Amino acid sequence: MRNDQIEEVIQLFPFLSAISTNDWNQEGVEIVSLPVHFVIPEGKLLNHAALILEGAVRMSRLGTNGREVTLYRLTNGECCPLMMASILGESAYEASACIEKPTRALVIPVPLFFVWLDTYKSFRQFVFQTFAKRLILMSNLIDSMKFKSIRTRIAEYVLEKTTDECNVLTITHDQLSMELGTVREVISRTLKGMEREGMLRLGRGQITHIQRHQLLTAIE
Structure with a gap:
């Protein structure tokens, strides 16, 4: 060398x-x-x-x-x-x-x-x-x-990958399912529930409008 x-x-x-x-x-x-x-x-x-x-x-x-x-x-x-x-x-x-x-x-x-x-x-x-x-x-x-629910694990993952200044996470449901080791349907269902609660907003290949203080409440 x-x-x-x-x-x-x-x-x-x-x-x-x-x-x-x-x-x-x-x-x-x-x-x-x-x-x-x-x-x-x-x-x-x-x-x-x-x-x-x-x-x-x-x-x-x-x-x-x-x-x-x-x-x-x-x-x-x-x-x-x-x-x-x-x-x-x-x-x-x-x-x-x-x-x-x-x-x-x-x-x-x-x-x-x-x-x-x-x-x-x-x-x-x-x-x-x-x-x-x-x-x-x-x-x-x-x-x-x-030991943790998929809801908690999603919240932790999103919080880890974003900041107050950058609250957009580019990831598909398939990719998130591989990251967390579960099936896509469970990810999609849980994310939609979190969206209904105003914790985040779902887009094509993105999670946007992430409300960090609300996600913290989802962590058990």
């Missing part, structure tokens, strides 16, 4: 400053560009670990009921813990990764990933910290799906 590329990577992943010049120059260590809609499917055996330098990646999984649910998103300076789990366990990828925005990533061949893991303490710490952070997020997601 070129020096300017290494510097770019280290700006986002400071712990990689410990990597030796020789390891940076190993075959297969490179920055790749991934186009929108590129997908790494669930069940794939991975040959590389990837650290996101720029872009957005949506991680999702099919439930036992056949519905797709969004697990989390990755952006600049992040990597996927499920990817790491797949590599460390030498098992199939347990999620699907879909590129939502043009993405650039540092890729590291799996054999070299293990070498770096053994050699560099800072690299090991990053891997373990990534697991810990995402474990908490996944636990919160499971709690939300199991």
Whole structure:
């Protein structure tokens, strides 16, 4: 890799400053560009670990009921813990990764990933910290799906994705159903009920006139 590329990577992943010049120059260590809609499917055996330098990646999984649910998103300076789990366990990828925005990533061949893991303490710490952070997020997601009503989850999602200054959310009912892991009909029915109560207004592919103070009352 070129020096300017290494510097770019280290700006986002400071712990990689410990990597030796020789390891940076190993075959297969490179920055790749991934186009929108590129997908790494669930069940794939991975040959590389990837650290996101720029872009957005949506991680999702099919439930036992056949519905797709969004697990989390990755952006600049992040990597996927499920990817790491797949590599460390030498098992199939347990999620699907879909590129939502043009993405650039540092890729590291799996054999070299293990070498770096053994050699560099800072690299090991990053891997373990990534697991810990995402474990908490996944636990919160499971709690939300199991114990919160769909009305509450919609309200929380809309509030998270909007602000007082920007109270328009561009999303279809199908997309929202994938985000929340339920069927479109339930989303549509619940949104229409919230619209009747004056919490928001529904448009084509949009949720507008969002009344944040009223949505807060919908959160159980």
